Amino acid sequence: MDHIASAKKNPMYRYLIVLTISSTVGLQAWFTMFNNFAVDVAGLDGHHVGMIQSIREIPGFLALLTVFVIMVIKESRLSALSILFLGLGVAMTGLFPSYVGLILTTLIMSFGFHYYETTNMSLTLQYFDEATSPWVFGKQRSYAAASNIAVGIFIYLLVFSFDFTKIYLLFGILIIATAVWGLIQNPSDSKIIPQRKKMILRKKYGLFYFLTFMAGARRQIFMAFAVLLMVQKFEYSVQEVTILFVVNNAINYYLSPLIGKSIIRFGERKVLSLEYLSLIFIFVAYAVTGSKLVVAFLYIMDHIFFNFSIAIRTYFQKVGDPRDVAPSMAVGFTINHIAAVFLPALGGLLWMIDYRIPFISGAMMSLVSLIAVQMIRTPVKIAT
Helix, strand or coil, X not given: CCXXXXXXXXXXXXXXXXXXXXXXXXXXXXXXXXXXXXXXXXXXXXXXXXXXXXHHCHHHHCHHHHHHHCCCCCHHHHHHHHHHXXXXXXXXXXXXXXXXXXXXXXXXXXXXXXXXXXXXXHHHHHHCCCCCHHHHHHHHHHHHHHHHHXXXXXXXXXXXXXXXXXXXXXXXXXXXXXXXXXXXXXXXXXXXXXXXXXCCCCHHHHHHHHXXXXXXXXXXXXHHHHHHHHHHCCCCCHHHHXXXXXXXXXXXXXXXXXXXXHHHHHCHHHHHHHXXXXXXXXXXXXXXXXXXXXXXXXXXXXXXXXXXXXXXXXHHHHHCCHHHHXXXXXXHHHXXXXXXXXXXXXXXXXXXXXXXXXXXXXXXXXXXXXXXXXXXXXXXXXXX
């Protein structure tokens, strides 16, 4: 039987796709309106907004606590509960237009988002084998890209008739409804290998931990400084950034499943080698380019290659103990967020010295990652 056709029939596939769309919609709606809402309605300044954005990363850093939560709650149910918290956080955002209020609602939203991401990675690796999990991850990112576009269009249309509070409430209610749907589903399979309900740190997973940390650092450089470069040096308007956002997500809607298939076909080492080799040139180009069109191209390519990081998870699937998937994904998600704690602030200081330094640092980290992925040794499995 075709592996992909079989994956589509798995109840967990539809379950995770629906919840992933909901998670993406919630986070994107929150992000799209947050700065305007915080400044125009809550009356906050840049210091307050920056602090809230930093606080938003705390749940990602605490993702390892999911190991203890799944001791009392089934992992698939925790996924739906996480979406419920995400929906509650989004719905409540517009109801508490104050510094303290936004801190609390942001934490609720962020715990829901990050804990869903953790359980999603774990469940995908548990329920789909090496010949299908990269494709499933790719499809999830494909639907996420389409969801991002849809959220942008809906918010653009809604702002003409509704205020921020009502729009946040509307999106929150939709997400909560999806969570309720998830809570009444039962996609679990009793034949799946039980997971260890404790923290797992093993020497043999050292390469997975390292690549996960480096991927988080690379992501933070892109998130913190790529758009800043476009706006500050090349004077991109909000409209131009929005157009790039739409084009980027449209491309990733089609490419993400193909990237998943490429991992299946060529293996993790080759795919990650291509990613990091390309990133070296992309980060150097960010630092030296003087072209507005070139930086737009780099932005899109950067987004495309970010999807290659799926291979880090599927690498673990091939070398890890099947009983270690859930605790290791939780630990990995925490490691991925370590960079978010200090790198944007450090990069900001370096930016003030010379804006090129963060990008050159990103190129150097990509070179280190390229060397590290050569240590990957996994059999190449070709789907039939």
